[in-house]
Amino acid sequence: MAFEVLLDQVGSLGRFQILQMAFFCIIIAVMYPHVLLENFTAAIPGHRCWVHILDNDTVSDNDTGTLNQDALLRISIPLDSNLRPEKCRHFVHPQWQLLHLNQTFSKMSEPDTEACVDGWVYDQSFFFSTIVTEWDLVCESESQKSLVQSLFMSGNIVGSLIYGYLSDRFGRKIICSWGLLQLAISGTCAAFAPTFLIYCSLRFLSGFCMISTLGNLFSLAIEWTNHQSQSMAVILLSCACSAGQMLLGGLAFAIRDWRTLQLTMSIPMFVFSLSSRCTVESARWLIINNQPDEGLKELRRVAHINGQKNTEETLTIEFLRSTMQEELDKAKTKESVWSLFCAPKLRMRIICLSFVNLATSLPFYGLILNLQHLGGNVYVFQVLFGVVTLTGIFVAFWTTTHTPRRLSQMSFMFLVGLSILVNTSLDQEMQILRVALATLGAGVLSAAASSQAVYQSELIPTIFSLRSTIRGITTIFHMIGAALAPTLMTLTNYSPHLPWITYGVFPILAGLVVLLLPETRNLPLPNTIQDVENE
Incomplete structure (x- = not known):
C-alpha cells in the first residue's frame, strides 16, 4: 500500500508504536469489563x-x-x-x-x-448488593436483568452506526476521546442511579459509545503499523480484552457492592479521556480526507518519537502527495451499498460473512454474559473465561498460519456448537463436566472470532471505502447477535434449555455456511469488486 511507504520513512515499528500499543492495551483492559458488569452488578443471589x-x-x-x-x-x-x-x-x-x-x-x-x-x-454470602436486590428483579421481574444487557448491546448497534460515521467524518482521535468521556460520565452516573429506569438509560448510553471507541482504538493501532505487524497488533489488543475479563473477576471478588464496583470501573475513564488527547491522529485518515498538511505534521511527530532524523528534508508535502496519489484517487470513488449487492459473488460473501459474525457473537455473549447459569463460583468463572479466551486467540493465530482458513473456521464453529449442545443435555449434578465444556466453548469461540477476523479481511476488497462499508455491515450483524444473546435468556420461562440449544445450533449452521466461501490462504487479496467477480 502507498501509505506504507510513508510509514517506513517515519518508522513502522518503533518506540511510538510500542508506547501507543501499551497505552491502548491499558485502556481496553479497563474498558472491556463494562460489557460484562452485569455478571456481578446484576447477579441473582439466593x-x-x-x-x-x-x-x-x-x-x-x-x-x-x-x-x-x-x-x-x-x-x-x-x-x-x-x-x-x-x-x-x-x-x-x-x-x-x-x-x-x-x-x-x-x-x-x-x-x-x-x-x-x-x-x-x-443470601449475601456471595453478593452483598446487586441491582437485583436493590430493585427486587426476581421471580416475575427476573427477565428485566436480560433487558438491561440487551439495552447495553442495542446501544452498541446504534452507537456504531452514528459514531462510525462521525469517526470517518471527524477523525478517530476525537471520537475516541469523546467515547471515553461519555463512558466515564454514564458509568459514574449509573453508580448513583436512583431508579431502575434511569439505570437502564445510563447503561444504554454506556453501550452507545463502547463498540465505536474500541473500534477506533483498533483502527488507530492498525493504521500506524505496517502490514506485516498488523496481525500481531490485533492479537495484542484482543489479549487486552481477555485481561479485562480477568481484572473484572478479581475486582468483583474484592468489591461485593454493585455501586462501588460500577464506580471503580468508571472513574479511570476520565483519566483515559484526558490522556487520549495526547495520542496521534491517523495520518492516513488525514491525507485521504484532504488534510495533507495535518497528516504530514503527524508523520513528522511520529518520526521524532521513533528517533528518525532528517525527516523534514525527505518527508515533504510533494513527496507525500506523489506517494499517496493513487490511493487518493481510489478514495474518491465511493461505492454505494447497493453496488456491493449488485455483484453476485461479493453479495454472497457479504451475506455469508454477516451470518457467520452473528452466529459467532450470539453464543459468545450468551456464555460470557450468563456465567451464573453455569453454577458454582462466578468469580472463578470470570477469571477462567479470561484465561481460555486469551488461549483461544493464540490458537487462532497458530491455525491461521499453518492450516487452511475454511477448514479451521469450520472446525471451530462445529466444536463450539457441539460443546454447547452436549452441555445442555447434561444433568445439573455433573457440574465439573458442564464447567469444562462451557470453558472449552468459550475458548473455541474466541479462536473462531479471531480466525474469522483474518478470514474476512482476505475475502473483501482492499479499497479503503469498500472495506470500511463491508466491515460496517458485518459489524452490525455481530452486534445484533450480541443484543439477541441476553434476550434469548427470557426463553427460560418456557424451557430452561431453549436458549442454550439456540446458542449451540447457530454455530453449526455457520460452519455449514463457511462451505460457501472460497479458500484464501496464500492467495493474493482482491483489490476491487471486479477482482472478486473474476476470481
Missing part, C-alpha cells in the same frame, strides 16, 4: 419470600417448645421439585402440621400458597 413469622424475630411456641429457624422455614416456605425452599412463593398461613410429619411434602395445593407480597430475603 432468595426467598419475606415472611413475618420468620423474618420479624417472632418467637413461636408449641407443645415442643421454642422453634428454631429451620422449623419456621419449613412451616412458612413450600419446597420445590428439588426439595429446596421455593424462591417465589410462600404459605398463606403457617403449616404447623408439617412439624409432626415424618416425611416432607414437596408439593402443596395452589390455594395454600401465594406469590411473595412483602418482598424477599436475599
Whole structure:
C-alpha cells in the first residue's frame, strides 16, 4: 500500500508504536469489563419470600417448645421439585402440621400458597448488593436483568452506526476521546442511579459509545503499523480484552457492592479521556480526507518519537502527495451499498460473512454474559473465561498460519456448537463436566472470532471505502447477535434449555455456511469488486 511507504520513512515499528500499543492495551483492559458488569452488578443471589413469622424475630411456641429457624422455614416456605425452599412463593398461613410429619411434602395445593407480597430475603454470602436486590428483579421481574444487557448491546448497534460515521467524518482521535468521556460520565452516573429506569438509560448510553471507541482504538493501532505487524497488533489488543475479563473477576471478588464496583470501573475513564488527547491522529485518515498538511505534521511527530532524523528534508508535502496519489484517487470513488449487492459473488460473501459474525457473537455473549447459569463460583468463572479466551486467540493465530482458513473456521464453529449442545443435555449434578465444556466453548469461540477476523479481511476488497462499508455491515450483524444473546435468556420461562440449544445450533449452521466461501490462504487479496467477480 502507498501509505506504507510513508510509514517506513517515519518508522513502522518503533518506540511510538510500542508506547501507543501499551497505552491502548491499558485502556481496553479497563474498558472491556463494562460489557460484562452485569455478571456481578446484576447477579441473582439466593432468595426467598419475606415472611413475618420468620423474618420479624417472632418467637413461636408449641407443645415442643421454642422453634428454631429451620422449623419456621419449613412451616412458612413450600419446597420445590428439588426439595429446596421455593424462591417465589410462600404459605398463606403457617403449616404447623408439617412439624409432626415424618416425611416432607414437596408439593402443596395452589390455594395454600401465594406469590411473595412483602418482598424477599436475599443470601449475601456471595453478593452483598446487586441491582437485583436493590430493585427486587426476581421471580416475575427476573427477565428485566436480560433487558438491561440487551439495552447495553442495542446501544452498541446504534452507537456504531452514528459514531462510525462521525469517526470517518471527524477523525478517530476525537471520537475516541469523546467515547471515553461519555463512558466515564454514564458509568459514574449509573453508580448513583436512583431508579431502575434511569439505570437502564445510563447503561444504554454506556453501550452507545463502547463498540465505536474500541473500534477506533483498533483502527488507530492498525493504521500506524505496517502490514506485516498488523496481525500481531490485533492479537495484542484482543489479549487486552481477555485481561479485562480477568481484572473484572478479581475486582468483583474484592468489591461485593454493585455501586462501588460500577464506580471503580468508571472513574479511570476520565483519566483515559484526558490522556487520549495526547495520542496521534491517523495520518492516513488525514491525507485521504484532504488534510495533507495535518497528516504530514503527524508523520513528522511520529518520526521524532521513533528517533528518525532528517525527516523534514525527505518527508515533504510533494513527496507525500506523489506517494499517496493513487490511493487518493481510489478514495474518491465511493461505492454505494447497493453496488456491493449488485455483484453476485461479493453479495454472497457479504451475506455469508454477516451470518457467520452473528452466529459467532450470539453464543459468545450468551456464555460470557450468563456465567451464573453455569453454577458454582462466578468469580472463578470470570477469571477462567479470561484465561481460555486469551488461549483461544493464540490458537487462532497458530491455525491461521499453518492450516487452511475454511477448514479451521469450520472446525471451530462445529466444536463450539457441539460443546454447547452436549452441555445442555447434561444433568445439573455433573457440574465439573458442564464447567469444562462451557470453558472449552468459550475458548473455541474466541479462536473462531479471531480466525474469522483474518478470514474476512482476505475475502473483501482492499479499497479503503469498500472495506470500511463491508466491515460496517458485518459489524452490525455481530452486534445484533450480541443484543439477541441476553434476550434469548427470557426463553427460560418456557424451557430452561431453549436458549442454550439456540446458542449451540447457530454455530453449526455457520460452519455449514463457511462451505460457501472460497479458500484464501496464500492467495493474493482482491483489490476491487471486479477482482472478486473474476476470481
